Structure formats: structure tokens, C-alpha cells
Amino acid sequence: MTMKQPFEQAVARHGATVLRVCRAVLGPGPDADDAWSETFLAALREWPGLPEDTNVQAWLVRVAHRKAIDVTRSRARLAIPTEAVPDRASTIGVPGGTDPDIWSAVAALPERQRLAVAYHYLGGLAHTQTAELIGGTPAAVRRAAADGLRSLRRNPHLIGLAEEGHHR
Amino acid sequence: MTTNPMPPTADAADLLARTTPDDDVLARLHRRLEDAAQDQGLVEVAYTEVDTPVGRLLLAATEVGLVRVAYEREGFEEVLTKLATGIGPRVLRAPARLEPAARQIEEYFAGHRTSFDVALDRRLSHGFRGLVQRHLPDISYGHTQSYREVAIHVGNPGAVRAVGSACATNPLPVVVPCHRVLRADGSLGGYVGGPDAKATLLELERAA
Numbered sequence: 320m321t322m323k324q325p326f327e328q329a330v331a332r333h334g335a336t337v338l339r340v341c342r343a344v345l346g347p348g349p350d351a352d353d354a355w356s357e358t359f360l361a362a363l364r365e366w367p368g369l370p371e372d373t374n375v376q377a378w379l380v381r382v383a384h385r386k387a388i389d390v391t392r393s394r395a396r397l398a399i400p401t402e403a404v405p406d407r408a409s410t411i412g413v414p415g416g417t418d419p420d421i422w423s424a425v426a427a428l429p430e431r432q433r434l435a436v437a438y439h440y441l442g443g444l445a446h447t448q449t450a451e452l453i454g455g456t457p458a459a460v461r462r463a464a465a466d467g468l469r470s471l472r473r474n475p476h477l478i479g480l481a482e483e484g485h486h487r
Numbered sequence: 488m489t490t491n492p493m494p495p496t497a498d499a500a501d502l503l504a505r506t507t508p509d510d511d512v513l514a515r516l517h518r519r520l521e522d523a524a525q526d527q528g529l530v531e532v533a534y535t536e537v538d539t540p541v542g543r544l545l546l547a548a549t550e551v552g553l554v555r556v557a558y559e560r561e562g563f564e565e566v567l568t569k570l571a572t573g574i575g576p577r578v579l580r581a582p583a584r585l586e587p588a589a590r591q592i593e594e595y596f597a598g599h600r601t602s603f604d605v606a607l608d609r610r611l612s613h614g615f616r617g618l619v620q621r622h623l624p625d626i627s628y629g630h631t632q633s634y635r636e637v638a639i640h641v642g643n644p645g646a647v648r649a650v651g652s653a654c655a656t657n658p659l660p661v662v663v664p665c666h667r668v669l670r671a672d673g674s675l676g677g678y679v680g681g682p683d684a685k686a687t688l689l690e691l692e693r694a695a
Contacts, residue, residue, distance in 0.1 A: 325571040325578035330517065338508045338516070352516060359520050363529050367576050421505045440499045441506060468498050
């Protein structure tokens with residue numbers, strides 16, 4: 320059986336999750352917004368053919384992963400060529416973001432930790448599923464996600480993550 | 488498929504709370520999705536909700552026209568699921584397509600409009616019920632007919648009960664005026680929006 324649920328349900332239930340993932344991967348700015356839009360447009364196109372028992376959140380997070388790569392590539396094409404590609408993926412501190420501190424802290428993580436945190440903790444994917452997206456073994460992904468979360472907790476801008484609860 | 492194999496730790500829950508996007512950001516992205524999806528012809532059913540003196544109404548339209556008006560007591564989620572099953576699952580909250588219908592409904596309830604001028608998609612009206620539902624707009628604003636009179640009009644004088652069920656299953660209440668059909672003794676009879684809604688509509692039309 321294919322999908323019979325109204326697509327709006329997917330947007331309402333998973334819109335926030337997909338935006339968290341896009342922001343963690345691309346930084347909380349226009350690129351993340353573009354990836355979010357492209358994700359839901361592609362999902363809307365594919366929706367009627369989707370098997371009814373699909374885990375919609377996991378499926379959307381995988382689509383978001385593909386779209387984030389597309390956005391990164393098109394940004395690279397538009398950018399002025401330089402000798403060395405800078406190893407950063409995020410614009411940070413964009414006005415209007417939920418919590419600039421958290422996003423700058425996420426952006427400051429080493430790439431694999433950042434992606435593991437994005438897909439596992441923010442996107443809800445299992446470590447095996449995350450490993451399929453970002454490479455490496457599930458065990459390595461598990462370590463990267465845990466290390467990433469630990470660094471976030473220790474980040475001086477984020478005093479209060481876990482220790483003091485939702486203090487903002 | 489599984490998600491987290493372990494229960495999320497306090498850290499992870501807090502990370503989710505701290506990264507929750509603002510509602511206005513999601514609303515802006517949703518509007519952008521509506522526009523792009525509409526441009527690309529990807530919206531099989533667009534819908535919105537409007538507040539009226541008879542409660543909240545769900546309005547849904549295909550590319551052809553207004554296809555469904557529903558009262559809250561029908562259960563909006565259930566109505567949308569039926570539309571997804573019957574028409575197509577690309578159902579999106581997209582008020583732009585409903586703007587003319589929403590405006591006319593507002594004018595109607597303000598007493599400034601006596602008939603509706605929006606394209607209708609009649610695909611949910613079948614058979615004899617469809618025949619009855621197509622006749623209903625012939626009953627003009629402020630007037631009523633009995634179930635029997637309607638049965639005679641559609642050429643089947645014996646089908647009084649079937650006229651009743653045609654009115655009860657009208658997919659486009661308010662816009663297609665099934666509320667203007669009463670019992671022969673002048674009592675209200677049933678209504679998809681409940682008896683109070685029917686009385687309110689008739690009172691509105693009498694007063695205008």
C-alpha cells in the first residue's frame with residue numbers, strides 16, 4: 320500500500336526536525352532554509368508513491384541529507400574559486416535564529432561530530448542509518464555523536480545544557 | 488525501521504529543546520513551500536480554515552475548484568484523510584487557493600452576499616445525491632423548500648428520504664445551500680453542521 324495520509328501531516332510533524340538537521344549541517348541561514356524547502360518539495364513529489372509503512376521522519380532526514388549536499392555543491396559552484404577550500408560549513412549567529420549560542424557551538428564541532436549529532440540526536444536516525452549517510456562504522460558514529468554532545472555540554476557559551484536544564 | 492536504540496539522555500532532550508525553531512520561521516518556510524508547490528502543480532488538495540458564526544469551517548479546493556466545506560464536528564483530520572484517500576495525498580495547508588471562497592463566505596456571513604461565485608469541483612457528488620446537490624443552488628437566498636419539493640424538482644417525487652440523505656452528505660455545505668431544505672411541516676430537519684448552525688444560517692438569510 321502506498322501513502323494515503325495528507326502530506327501536511329508530514330510538514331506539521333517533522334518540519335522542525337528537518338530544519339534542525341539542515342541548520343546543523345549547513346548553519347542556521349538561507350542555505351538551511353533552501354535545503355528545508357527543497358526537502359519538502361522533493362518529498363511532496365515522491366509522497367504518493369511512498370510505502371504506507373515508511374518511517375516518515377527517517378525518510379525526510381535522508382532527503383534533507385541529499386538536499387544539503389546539493390545546496391553545498393551549488394554554493395561551491397557560485398563561490399569564487401580559491402586554492403584551498405576552507406574547512407568550514409556554517410554561517411553562524413544569523414539574526415532571527417532560535418539560539419545563536421547553540422548554533423555557533425554546533426558549528427564549531429569537528430565535522431564528523433557535527434554530522435553525527437545532526438543526524439542522530441537532531442534527526443533521530445539510528446547510528447547505523449547515520450553511518451550509511453556520513454560513512455564510517457556505526458560504532459564510530461556512536462562515538463562521534465557522544466563526543467559531539469559532550470563538547471556541546473562543555474562549551475562555555477552553553478553553560479546550562481543538561482546541568483541547569485532549560486534555563487533560557 | 489528504528490530510531491534511537493537508547494532512550495535519549497537529558498543532554499539530548501535539552502539539545503532538542505534548545506534547537507527548536509521559532510514558529511514564525513516555520514510559518515515563513517511553510518508559505519514558501521505553498522508557493523513553490525503550487526507553481527509546480529504539486530498540490531492536489533489545498534485547504535485552509537476560517538472562523539464563522541457557525542464555528543470553524545474547513546475549506547478545501549482542487550485545481551478545478553472548491554471541493555469540500557466541512558464543519559468542525561465532522562472532524563477536520565478525518566475529512567482531510569478522506570480527501571487524501573479519495574482525491575490524492577498531496578494535501579497541503581495552502582490558503583491562497585481558498586482566498587476567493589474564504590472572502591465570499593465572510594461576505595455571506597456579514598449579510599453582504601446572497602450567492603456564491605466560485606468554481607466548484609463536484610467530484611464528491613455522485614448519482615442521485617449528486618443530482619439533488621446540483622439542484623440545491625436553485626433554491627434562492629432567503630427561500631426554503633421541503634424535502635418533498637426537492638424530490639419533485641429532481642423528477643423523483645417518491646425519493647423524499649433519499650433527498651434527506653443527499654442533503655446530509657452534501658460535501659459543500661453553506662456554499663451549496665442544503666440548509667434551505669426543511670421538513671414539510673416547516674421544522675428544521677437534520678443538518679451536517681448541527682441544528683443550531685442550520686437555524687443560524689436561516690435566521691441570517693431571513694434578516695438580510
